[in-house]
Amino acid sequence: MDFSFTPEEETFRNEVRAFLAENNPNRGSKRAHGSDVGESDDDFASLPKLLAWNQALYERGWVGFSWPKEVGGSGGGLIEQMILKEEAGKARAPMLGLSYMGLAWVGPAIIQYGTDEQKQRFVPKILRAEEHWCTGYSEPGAGSDLASLQCRGERDGDAYVVNGQKIWTSLAMWAQWIILLVRTDFTASKHTGITCLLVPMKAAGVTVRPIKTMNGDTPFAEVFFDNVRVPVANRLGAEGQGWDVTKTALSHERSSISEVTSLQHNLDDLKELARRTRVDGVSAAKDPSIRARLAHLDATIEAMRLNGLRFLTKQLRGEPVGAETSVNKLLRTKVEIEIGRLACDMQGSYGQLVKGSHGVVDGGRWQKHMLSWPSVVIGGGTPNVQRNVIAERILGLPHDA
């Protein structure tokens, strides 16, 4: 075991720190790392700042840091990627690039499966945050069982005609493009009949209907397709290859360092809250049950950090890393839920107040947290799906159904 970094890596870390000292728009702010999307009312007010941040990152080649240089990335290695994320996280900087879905899902898929034209057309605009994307995966009847999706794509000359509905489509209201999974072959097996299309949201026949969630925000939407014509040139990968295209569009970095730093900030803030909150007239920081819960959160977040480093080490050694990442996804579920619950528990009767109320604690931030965890807990595979993944792919237990 060796937790030191090479002189080159340390130099890179210093470079990142210097960059952040100059360009991080959240300098001196208390907001948690990565909490800059759709989570607060001043999002739009801070947009120019965020665009300047994206531009500064882009000029360094740090948006799409791990992407190949040919498409405008940096070809950055795993360790440097971790250092960049870790430092940005510690500095509570915004995410490393504003075209979130484009960076997380679409870019990697286009880089791997796209034609040269598609790469040139789409990738630079993701890096420069000129185009935003949403992902058209889930449907009302295809959630955890995503491969059973029914949205139709019928070939008609040089186009596919799309009919059907998507749901839980994050950021659909603001996106210019959607990466869409449609069924082009109803006779093939469920995984092989799926094709991936890149569709402009302003295309005729696309309707977006926002969905309000329990925290009052509308982070996602239903998207309806009514005879939407999509040129064959906008197909990503071959016909019937859509499932593979989606599966490989995963982050190349497994250390989950961004999530961990964000959770650590939440925990630090929670400890600070404990010091200034009283339960039954006594400081919450002195309450043994609250102390035990804080310690357990602390240990769980540290376990996530270290699990991530173990997975990263496996990757660095060229060993396969796959289903293990479900371990951290399940831990994150527990941590996210417990943070909101513990924060509200500590506030006693004040725990019921929301933003705008007389007496509200921390502007209602914790209540918001308590009402927002499903977006990261349910999104990307529910905890029960993660448990199935672990049980079947790691432990080797039989598949259900």
Place this chain on the structure above:
Amino acid sequence: MDFGFSPEQQQLRDQVRRFLDDESPLERVRTLMAADAPFDAALWKKTADLGWQALVVPEANDGLGLAWEDVVVVAEETGRSLFPSPFISTAVAARLIAKLGDDEQKTRWLAPIAAGLSVAVLAVTEENDLPFETGVETAARSEGGRVILHGTKMFVADGMAADLLLVVAREGAGVSVFAVPADSPGLARKALKLVDTTQRAARIELADVTLDASCRLGRPGEAAAAVRDALDAEIVARAAEMVGSAAAALELAVEYAKVRKQFGQPIGRFQGVKHELAEVHVEVESARSLTYYASWAVDHSTEAARHVSMAKIYASAAADRAGEACVQTHGAIGFTWECDAHLFYKRGRMSRVILGSAGWHAERVLAGYLDERIPALDGL
């Protein structure tokens, strides 16, 4: 940055696993449980030939001079096999002697440990069951160049197997450590009866045991930091054993869930079974990461206490949950004497109660992070 074991450590792990699979399968563990012997001297000799006892003994004292990480590699495997042996206890004693002893003392006690000729253990806890910083009542007094020890030690792991006891006693305003031969006049020991019969512990009475002053390790009253270091190292090694036993219990449960059929299918297909086993896997992997890191931290970090306690919290929870899941997955057969599930269940549940209470460990995780330091740790 590399958070994994070296090829040499991997080899050590493979060798230990092969040895234990061949020499100490659970049938043999059961024989020893029934025999009530303090340990299996024949196997102890064999493990010495493989170099286990020499791992952390400095090279100058005929040891291998390796790191605590290497002890953890072996301990995870001994946990997996529920191997009853004073391996960890002796490694802890060796670490303490190496830290505190002068050259003459190291030559005298470490070389026999490295050769497997001596079983040495640390005797710290007393009947008050307090952390040693506040709990040591055993007293040392000097009389004409001799030292006289008086007091009682409890829960001394492998205390019956030891020929040398490192007794922590109050001396002046601090604590000292004394190397006490187990056959010293005035020393009486008694085996405790444990829930987990794969382990051994003793109560040790010191009724004015008189020693030569050369038996004191380090300067009078100044051993607290070294004792804390040895205890933290012990907690990490036992956490590694917990991880090993948890992983083995999970394996046993998974194998049974694959073959046991009810309602026409393997029970491992039912989510009520498979999801609990998946959760156990999450706990085991997390405990593993925390324990491996803590094993590095005790040799390299100034924040070892925090990391050691995180490891203990997670490893004991994983061992407990895995043992229970193992019994429950097996159904009625799972609580028969014949089925091995109860061996893991007992190891797991007892992991929770040894080596410091949950609250004490939680405090060490929070110390310096939530509020002022804990007085208990500043006592000495």
